Amino acid sequence: MLLTLLARFDQVVSVGQLVDEIWGVSAPRRANAALHVHVSQLRKLLRRGKSTESPIVTRSPGYVLDLGPDELDLLDFQQLLRTGKAHQRAGEHEEAVDDLKAALDLWRGPAHGAPVTGPIISGFSAWLAENRLECIDALVESTLALGNYSDVIGFLYTMIAEQPLHEMFYHQLMIALHRSGRRADALRVYQTARGVLRGELGLEPCQSLRTLHAAILVESEVGPLVH
Structure with a gap:
């Protein structure tokens, strides 16, 4: 229930929606x-200080989690992501790296610690995961733009193990390795990507990965932000 209210913070979640999220088709007879x-x-758990006030408010046709502007770190994450990407667009990569790192530092693991199937929480979790990937992609790009190639190599190997179908990580890792003088390792990363994508999806790597692979093969100059 708390996850559902957090996913729709400051919005009313109906009793029916909460029942679906918590129990689904296995709702008990006296679910309400x-x-x-x-x-x-x-409400007892979330009471503010010694008062009886709770952020869970009854509002027809259900409940709403009424939060202040400084009570949800998701809002801080979103603001840091926006400012980091704005710095990136302006070519201010050092400032972008600072903001994007601060955004990622707010993460402590998955959005929730238990398997869920309800539409509100599962949709919210997918949205959060996409925001995290967007932040990581932007952080790596600005780090590459600063020429700090070795700083992201180990991190990108870890991210590929976590997200083996996210082609941007292979692309960025190939650039970092090639720019670090590790041409053979960069080419091996492409072969790994090709094997994973063909095995999992029956697809060849995207055009940008194939172009990058061809450029490395002929020792062409590869820009750090080629997509």
Whole structure:
């Protein structure tokens, strides 16, 4: 229930939606009564200081999590991502790296610690994951633009292990390796990407990866932000 309210913070979530998120098709006969118990427990847990005030507010046709501007670190993450990308567009890569690193430092792991199938939480989790990937892509690009190739090599290997179908990581790693004088390793990364994509999806690497691979093969000059 808390995850659902967080996913729709400052918006009313109906009783029916909460029942679907918590129990799905296995909702008990007295689901509404059980929901009221959950609300009561969460209100006690989330009381602000010694007051009886709780951020969970009853509002027809359900409940809303009423948060202040400094009570959800997701808002800080979004602001840091926006400013970091703005610095990047302006060519201010040192400032971009600072903001994007600060945004990623807010992450402590997955968006939630338990498997969920409800449409609100699963959709919110997918959206969060895409935002994190966007932030990582931007951070690596600005780091490459500063010429700090070795700083991202180990990190990108880790990210590829976590997200083996995200082609941008292979692209960025190939550039970092090639620019670090590790041409053979860069070519091996392409072969790894090709094997994974063909094995998992039956697809060849995207055009940008194929172009980069061909450029490295002929020792062409490869710009750090080629896509």
